[in-house]
Amino acid sequence: MFGRHMGRHGLNEEMMRLAGRFGAGRRGFGGGRGWSDDDDGGFGRHGHGRRRMFEGGQLRLVLLKLISEQPRHGYELIRAIEERTGGAYAPSPGIVYPTLTLLAETGLASEQVTDGTRKLYEITTEGQAYLAEQADEVTLILARLDAVGNARGRLDAVPVRRAMHNLRNVLINRLQGGLDKERVHEVVALIDEAAGRIERL
Numbered sequence: 117m118f119g120r121h122m123g124r125h126g127l128n129e130e131m132m133r134l135a136g137r138f139g140a141g142r143r144g145f146g147g148g149r150g151w152s153d154d155d156d157g158g159f160g161r162h163g164h165g166r167r168r169m170f171e172g173g174q175l176r177l178v179l180l181k182l183i184s185e186q187p188r189h190g191y192e193l194i195r196a197i198e199e200r201t202g203g204a205y206a207p208s209p210g211i212v213y214p215t216l217t218l219l220a221e222t223g224l225a226s227e228q229v230t231d232g233t234r235k236l237y238e239i240t241t242e243g244q245a246y247l248a249e250q251a252d253e254v255t256l257i258l259a260r261l262d263a264v265g266n267a268r269g270r271l272d273a274v275p276v277r278r279a280m281h282n283l284r285n286v287l288i289n290r291l292q293g294g295l296d297k298e299r300v301h302e303v304v305a306l307i308d309e310a311a312g313r314i315e316r317l
Contacts, residue, residue, distance in 0.1 A: 169261075170207075170257070175212075176215055177257060179219065179225075181247060181258070183238055183239045183243075184239040187236050188236070188237060190209065190212050193216075193237075194206055194207055194212055200258075200262065201261050201268065202265035202267075202268030203268060204264050204265065216237055219243070220237070224242055224243035224246055226240050
């Protein structure tokens, strides 16, 4: 297996070579919700202007960690990450499946076909060793995913957006209807007061 003979530096070089074959880093049709889905397993960089959930190679570590807990299909891995972030982020199949293929090609994971065409992935001995070397980084990545999930749980954006939309419509209607200077100052004071109270929460 690659992981047994190459060492960390050689392993990364081999994964970079394989990336060209599998097109890792191409954007898929999932992910998003404000987060960039452009982690490519450590093989390149994109610039879509959104916040990256993973930097280069971090998704690879997350997938290894998840299959070290139990063998999983690609779809199950996507859902596991989405659940961990409280639905705030789901990596696209166009990122996850090429990364899983690379993990198998480099000996860090094994795959077997189940249910016709579905592939079940599990970590290998080499993968366990590689994961152990990266334990500190894995802990940090998972903590970030948990933080996203916790923030999502604290703030459900739907009612907040509804309230903001309602405020906007009321202001437009009142201003179009005509307000004298005194009433405008009252409106401004109410908005400032609300902003201050929210800030102190």
